[in-house]
Amino acid sequence: TQELLQNSEKLTLVGQLAAGIAHEIRNPLTALKGFLQLMQKNEQHKQEYYSIMSSELTRIEMIVSELLVLAKPQTRYFQLRDVAPLIRQVVTLLDTEAIMKKVQIVTKFEQSLPMIRCDENQLKQAFINFLKNGIESMPNGGEMIIEVRKSADEVEICFIDQGCGIPAEMISRLGEPFFTTKESGTGLGMMVSNKIIQNHQGTIQFISKYGEGTTVIVALPACYQPEEPDQELRN
Ligand code: ADP
Ligand code: MG
DSSP states (O other), X not given: OHHHHHXXXXXXXXXXXXXXHHHHHHHHHHHHHHHHHHHHHOSTTHHHHHHHHHHHHHHHHHHHHHHHHHTSOSOEEEEEEXXXXXXXXXXXXXXXXXXXXXXXXXXXXXXXXXXXXXXXXXXXXXXXXXXXXXXXXXXTOEEEEEEEXXXXXXXXXXXXXXXXXXXXXXXXXXTSTTOOOSTTOOSOHHHHHHHHHHHTTOEEEEEEETTTEEEEXXXXXXXXXXXXXXXXXXX
16 A cells, blocks of 8 residues: 555656646747747747747746756766865856856855765756755845855755745745746756755755745765765666
């Protein structure tokens, strides 16, 4: 019965996700079709139509590329890594966006941090999602702190923003497919990040005060045996 129950729950989730994807992709597709027809009839506004169509296509592209993370093959390579350089690379990737939004990214690394085992690209994707949400929560700019510290047998990565915050009743909806409060959000970032951190046997905690800011704490198992060879994990 337990197994059956789990299977039927899985089906519901897959069904939910499929319905969500279909809906989210159908909207921009409908728009694209409409503008194609308009262009056929009306030569004058071609330029305008092109730019709307292009942004609709970008939207489909964004949704598909976020979903691809979930569809990655089952075999993942976990390697020993220092968290600090991973964070530095992620910060470099989002530097321009932060500057444009008047957000200053500050990193704080505790001394002699233990290493972690990770799929580097997946983990970076999750960090990018947390950092991006932090930046996007501060429309008038501010400070975005990324603090990395050790605690017991874990490495904690804290993303601390001074943004709009998340109302208490919304916290449980984070990670729900397509849940977004942004005009051009996909509502997929947290779902994908949940999955990635779960793959790493880690946990995510959201602490937020509406109107004051949000702290996201990602805890990952520390790895104290650097002599162990890289491992290939299957599940
Ligand atoms: P998206 O960013 O495309 O909206 P996400 O899954 O990344 O999708 O986030 C879902 C929602 O969670 C966001 O729309 C926002 O309302 C809320 N959220 C997530 N992180 C933060 C944050 N740091 N500050 C404020 N709101 C946040
Ligand atoms: Mg996001």
